[in-house]
Amino acid sequence: xxxxxxxxxxxxxxxxxxxxxxxxxxxxxxxxxxxxxxxxxxxxxxxxxxxxxxxxxxxxxxxxxxxxxxxxxxxxxxxxxxxxxxxxxxxxxxxxxxxxxxxxxxxxxxxxxxxxxxxxxxxxxxxxxxxxxxxxxxxxxxxxxxxxxxxxxxxxxxxxxxxxxxxxxxxxxxxxxxxxxxxxxxxxxxxxxxxxxxxxxxxxxxxxxxxxxxxxxxxxxxxxxxxxxxxxxxxxxxxxxxxxxxxxxxxxxxxxxxxxxxxxxxxxxxxxxxxxxxxxxxxxxxxxxxxxxxxxxxxxxxxxxxxxxxxxxxxxxxxxxxxxxxxxxxxxxxxxxxxxxxxxxxxxxxxxxxxxxxxxxxxxxxxxxxxxxxxxxxxxxxxxxxxxxxxxxxxxxxxxxxxxxxxxxxxxxxxxxxxxxxxxxxxxxxxxxxxxxxxxxxxxxxxxxxxxxxxxxxxxxxxxxxxxxxxxxxxxxxxxxxxxxxxxxxxxxxxxxxxxxxxxxxxxxxxxxxxxxxxxxxxxxxxxxxxxxxxxxxxxxxxxxxxxxxxxxxxxxxxxxxxxxxxxxxxxxxxxxxxxxxxxxxxxxxxxxxxxxxxxxxxxxxxxxxxxxxxxxxxxxxxxxxxxxxxxxxxxxxxxxxxxxxxxxxxxxxxxxxxxxxxxxxxxxxxxxxxxxxxxxxxxxxxxxxxxxxxxxxxxxxxxxxxxxxxxxxxxxxxxxxxxxxxxxxxxxxxxxxxxxxxxxxxxxxxxxxxxxxxxxxxxxxxxxxxxxxxxxxxx
RNA sequence: GGGCGGUUAGCUCAGGGGGAGAGCGCUUCCCUGACACGGAAGAGGUCGCAGGUUCAAAUCCUGCACCGCCCACCA
Numbered sequence: 001x002x003x004x005x006x007x008x009x010x011x012x013x014x015x016x017x018x019x020x021x022x023x024x025x026x027x028x029x030x031x032x033x034x035x036x037x038x039x040x041x042x043x044x045x046x047x048x049x050x051x052x053x054x055x056x057x058x059x060x061x062x063x064x065x066x067x068x069x070x071x072x073x074x075x076x077x078x079x080x081x082x083x084x085x086x087x088x089x090x091x092x093x094x095x096x097x098x099x100x101x102x103x104x105x106x107x108x109x110x111x112x113x114x115x116x117x118x119x120x121x122x123x124x125x126x127x128x129x130x131x132x133x134x135x136x137x138x139x140x141x142x143x144x145x146x147x148x149x150x151x152x153x154x155x156x157x158x159x160x161x162x163x164x165x166x167x168x169x170x171x172x173x174x175x176x177x178x179x180x181x182x183x184x185x186x187x188x189x190x191x192x193x194x195x196x197x198x199x200x201x202x203x204x205x206x207x208x209x210x211x212x213x214x215x216x217x218x219x220x221x222x223x224x225x226x227x228x229x230x231x232x233x234x235x236x237x238x239x240x241x242x243x244x245x246x247x248x249x250x251x252x253x254x255x256x257x258x259x260x261x262x263x264x265x266x267x268x269x270x271x272x273x274x275x276x277x278x279x280x281x282x283x284x285x286x287x288x289x290x291x292x293x294x295x296x297x298x299x300x301x302x303x304x305x306x307x308x309x310x311x312x313x314x315x316x317x318x319x320x321x322x323x324x325x326x327x328x329x330x331x332x333x334x335x336x337x338x339x340x341x342x343x344x345x346x347x348x349x350x351x352x353x354x355x356x357x358x359x360x361x362x363x364x365x366x367x368x369x370x371x372x373x374x375x376x377x378x379x380x381x382x383x384x385x386x387x388x389x390x391x392x393x394x395x396x397x398x399x400x401x402x403x404x405x406x407x408x409x410x411x412x413x414x415x416x417x418x419x420x421x422x423x424x425x426x427x428x429x430x431x432x433x434x435x436x437x438x439x440x441x442x443x444x445x446x447x448x449x450x451x452x453x454x455x456x457x458x459x460x461x462x463x464x465x466x467x468x469x470x471x472x473x474x475x476x477x478x479x480x481x482x483x484x485x486x487x488x489x490x491x492x493x494x495x496x497x498x499x500x501x502x503x504x505x506x507x508x509x510x511x512x513x514x515x516x517x518x519x520x521x522x523x524x525x526x527x528x529x530x531x532x533x534x535x536x537x538x539x540x541x542x543x544x545x546x547x548x549x550x551x552x553x554x555x556x557x558x559x560x561x562x563x564x565x566x567x568x569x570x571x572x573x574x575x576x577x578x579x580x581x582x583x584x585x586x587x588x589x590x591x592x593x594x595x596x597x598x599x600x601x602x603x604x605x606x607x608x609x610x611x612x613x614x615x616x617x618x619x620x621x622x623x624x625x626x627x628x629x630x631x632x633x634x635x636x637x638x639x640x641x642x643x644x645x646x647x648x649x650x651x652x653x654x655x656x657x658x659x660x661x662x663x664x665x666x667x668x669x670x671x672x673x674x675x676x677x678x679x680x681x682x683x684x685x686x687x688x689x690x691x692x693x694x695x696x697x698x699x700x701x702x703x704x705x706x707x708x709x710x711x712x713x714x715x716x717x718x719x720x721x722x723x724x725x726x727x728x729x730x731x732x733x734x735x736x737x738x739x740x741x742x743x744x745x746x747x748x749x750x751x752x753x754x755x756x757x758x759x760x761x762x763x764x765x766x767x768x769x770x771x772x773x774x775x776x777x778x779x780x
Numbered sequence: 781g782g783g784c785g786g787u788u789a790g791c792u793c794a795g796g797g798g799g800a801g802a803g804c805g806c807u808u809c810c811c812u813g814a815c816a817c818g819g820a821a822g823a824g825g826u827c828g829c830a831g832g833u834u835c836a837a838a839u840c841c842u843g844c845a846c847c848g849c850c851c852a853c854c855a
Binding site: 143146148165166167168169179180213214217218219221222223224225228229230231232304305306307350352353355356359360362363471472474475508539541543544545546547549551552554555557558561562564565566567568569570571572573615616619622623629630633634637638641718721722724725726728729730731732733762 | 782783784785786791792793794802803804805808809810811812813814815817818819820821822847848849850851852853854855
């Protein structure tokens, strides 16, 4: 409408765990990468939700095929909804993050990150979800308040006296590698440098000093385990402690015996924990300690925050694994500063959302862990050479030819190898992981713009103007996208970010699948219509949450119907004039005043849209529209019907048609369907391709008329209505007179509309009386 | 613990130094010629609390309370 060509792509983020989980429950399967591909496989129970208990193990390739199949049908359903809602995206630019182009671009970007040293592999302690058995990134975490229990347990000094340590995780006692105290904590100064013995397991560990130990927490002595939390990782690194991992990838304590537990009593104690889940082992460890009389006092319940994978339901553990990382600034102050600067370069709507980005960048604790030990995603495009004993050489991964992308290392051999050499000594092995789904969706500007695939398109659309998204994914989608564009293009991926809030349910809690309070759109669209739903959604401002409210949706529906009826009236009442004189020129003062007021509305509406304030644009247009219907239409109705001659009718008809044309275009972005329908009754082409109404043509038509004339005329007719309502009369009832008093300039504005007033109010006469203050008297 | 938003009519919200606003809901009235899937009128508020600045504060400043969120804390 503003005369520009808009590139407005749409994409489906189909990778990742949500899809895998849905496939598991929908088809009743689970992925077992050790199984061979079965080309004849049919899912056991297509189309029926199943319980997770009866899952059939299938190969990775079969599993991925089911993911493909289900996302395709799900995405078709989503597309139907979005189209029905009137989303104005260009459906010919649709992409899928699992689609071929997205895989090519995702792998190519990763390989370029690798070549520049921005991607690297490292082995170390990483946050690990024991249910999904994958590493997760800092951005995927959330804290939840969980009930725990303080155990006060007695370590033993060389002389035999106890040192009490408070912990909520006694099951990690066999993983204890040290105790730490604060260097200034005089209570324990004498202990630092000595060795104590772990209770029940009898392992000698040093007592060390570290500034992160907090004298006020627990007993002031912390047990360092490999690994209970991220502080343990810091202590382990800073104090160069050994690793004694006890928790396996499945969340169970490793089978014994553990080599660092040397005493038979210690080994016996560990056998009571081995193989148990963390929760069960915690109780068992408490029992062991109690049996040995090593618990000081009774366990004490506490509620404390614990880290979870946001999609998981068991606490995260920290497990030492080999993973891929992308440099994000978390370990590099210079890059961190650059990323912070990128956030300042971006125009945020609303501006205060920038703070979330800045907080996140400032709080990064490490690089972005991008490898996931999952199945449905873009594979990490590397292989490893196997040495003579079949051990992979992670130091020099084999890379694919760029022209061969996308590759699936699990299904294709690397350049220079035969498939038969897979897994053989001297042969190769695939990197088994896929990338974090954000590693692909962080490239959506590149994917949509077909980076490296269509240079002409990419050159024209990148960097883009706008990223619209919600606030909870600033730290993921937005940050990662800025990061990838910075690495690859040394600039921002877009100039503006429009950050929306959430839809809250009527109890003001966030709608989410997990809490089951989601209102699915199909029934709402069916009941109220797309325009009504859009009206409600458009009424919310960027950055503010919006409560789901059928009341607001009903108002939108009423507005849409009103637009149709008003259009019908305007076209009917002006038809005769329009056929008589093709160019309808508003010459009446009230008609020009109305258009002058509308000019101001069009100007403010445009300015609001340009400032990303669509809610204000809608509100101003709507407010004017109701005045237009309630007051202006009523005032000019008789004149438009031709009751006072052709010239008067032509002026009214011209103003009505001009105003209608402008109003339909101002409403069109929010109420596309009703506006298109009403437009089609009298105009060629689509309203959505009609020129956006600027104020200037309206100002010319208004010819300098005073817009206040509309206000005083509306006030006068309002006074008549009020009098009739109070007298319990019909609005149609004939009355004697309206006497308007007021200062001369007020009366001067009313004088030209006396005839319109008399007709609309069914008044025998309208009198104007000079007076210091405005007033209205109605003679019934 | 740090930060960001918010607190205005019963509800949902706009406004942001000088008249307390809108819609819904409520009450009453009206089948009027575009619309009864409608229309008209009315009632309804110590603008969270306490200070301060100012001739003037819902609005600016300070503090506090409460709500929501983001981040941190996890021995």
